Amino acid sequence: MEKRALLAVILSIAVFYVFSLFVTPEKKKSTPPVATDSVSAPSSTLPLQPLSNTQNAALPAKAADHSQASKQEITVDTDLFIAVFSSRGASLKSLSLKNYKEQNTPGGQAVILGTDADPAINNFSTRATGFNLQDNINYETSQNSLSVHGNDSRQITFNYISDQGFTVRKIYTLNGNSYAIKLDTQLFNNSQAPLAGKVQQILTYPAEPRVKDNRYDTAGSYLFSDNSLHVDKIKDVAGSSKRYDKAVQWAGFADKYFLTAILSESQSISSVELKKNAAGYFESIISSPQLVVNPGNSVTVTQRLFIGPKDLDILNAQGASLVQSLDLGWFTVLAKPLLYSLKFFYKYVGNYGIAIIIITLILKIIFFPLTHKSYKSMKDMQKLQPKMVALKEKFKNDRDAMNKAVMELYRENKVNPMGGCLPMIVQIPVFFALYKALMFSIELRHAPFMLW
Structure with a gap:
């Protein structure tokens, strides 16, 4: 290019x-004329209340021992991509874009965003502070591969029942003709005491850029906070983490042409922490506001995922200032x-x-x-x-x-x-x-x- x-x-x-x-x-x-002689955004507090709190919410049926459950994969075929979800962390294993190839050759490999080549890569897995929910647990699902096309939409549901008195349900809603995916993360309190904490979605990115030997490469963390675009490379957080907690509209990772991001819905993102994890990967921890779930109640955190090209028309259609991810520097105007x-x-x-x-x-x-x-x-x-x-x-x-x-x-x-x-x-x-x-x-x- x-x-x-x-x-x-x-x-x-x-x-x-x-x-x-x-x-x-x-x-x-x-003839020539004669000479005439950084960094974290200021802290702010978003509303500290559940995004939804349902009395006597219906709980999933009791599941088997999740630590022993085998990992399951679900392939979703849409008009724009083929996504592979994993029961490990109820996460996205990979997403292959149908309209974009790595090389412009007959039979060239499609651009793939996300991979499980290394266990450190586990996009859209979920943690929950205060609930002791880890991002590498194995969820259960009764679904197999599915197809969705045109204006139709389908859902994938993952369930996890903890022996500590709570249940987690993650629901991905996919449309046949959109790069956007709706994500609902539900927490059910099965115990006799209130539970409090934050839902955290985890994104990871390789330390090396996806496109190598490219002097114009801009791969790194991209997020829109306090009406400004913030771009960080892994070297920027090699020594210590960075935190953004002021009016975060979206956060994710991008290179010059493609973006993987989580978008806030009704202030469902309160902060983003960037750091280098133990495996040496760039990690983005996207946290919800503080949630309180009373016994017998549930709370739902709704967010939107975008995994696709940095095309002006496509980004504008998503709103939330996602078009700012196409960073053209000083000459943007x-x-x-x-x-x-x-x-x-x-x-x-x-x-x-x-x-x-x-x-x-x-x-x-x-x-x-x-x-x-x-x-x-x-x-x-x-x-x-x-x-x-x-x-x-x-x-x-x-x-x-x-x-x-x-x-x-x-x-x-x-x-x-x-x-x-x-x-x-x-x-x-x-x-x-x-x-x-x-x-x-x-x-x-x-x-x-x-x-x-």
Whole structure:
């Protein structure tokens, strides 16, 4: 992708140059003019009440000994991905994206987010502080593989009955045509005393980026807290953990093109802790507000999962400022409109390379008045060159006098010495923004354009 993006920028510059040959006046060769001499968000407290608290809630039937139960896997086939869930931690083992491949080759392997190649990777497993619920326990489920397509939705349910007087039920709701997955985590109090604690969803990420040998790689923790995007690499938490607890809207892990995140529903995320776990993996612990469950009652924590591409339209449809995960740095305000324009023209021409050429020509037309002014200023400076050479010779032993005389010459002829540079400088941020948009656009990933 880096080569394609660089080639696209070179192509844009070439279009600018060719355009200039036809619309700019011929200018004489001129001599150079004479010089005229971190970190955690502030703590805040979210509402400390259960997200739902149901009297005499129905409990799952008593389960067998979970420590001895065999691990079970459930495969879910949707229009957009194939997900494999594991009874271990009631977690997501892997998710294979149908519309995206690792290499643009026939039969290329699909992009897979999440893997159980190492037991330290256990995405969306659940802990509960105060309940002594560990994330590596084995849940029970009566379901097998299933398919869901179109606008249909299906659920996967995992149950765990603790010998300490509580029951946990995790329900994943999947839609056939969405990258979003609803997650309900229910806690039932079977004991005679109130239980209090927090539900924690666990995400893990490899210490090494998913895409190696890539100088533009941005893999790491991404979260949106206090109306700001926060990006952390594993080196940022190697020595100590980081905590964010102010208005967290979503949290997860991302690379340049793909995002795995948990989104808050009705303030269901109170804090996020980032750390390096014992296995050396990047771990994100996403906690709910403090929950109190009275005897015979239950509480439900509802959250939304997103596992998919960092596509502008898809991210915007999810809300919760998830589109901010497409981090284009300082040039975001310019780069995102260019990215929207790229998608707009692609709808009509069906080729991203041609869409880039169209955008470049439009930018050239927009900047033509500035370009024309720059050329005119340079031509005026060129006319003054003989007089400046004469002044240089006249005041060759008095630099201050020479500078004063040159400035006076500029005033008399109404020439701005910076007039040739400033109009061009104004255009530089737009070029950088275009480069950023092309570099981080998943739409251009593996996109064909003639011979590239």
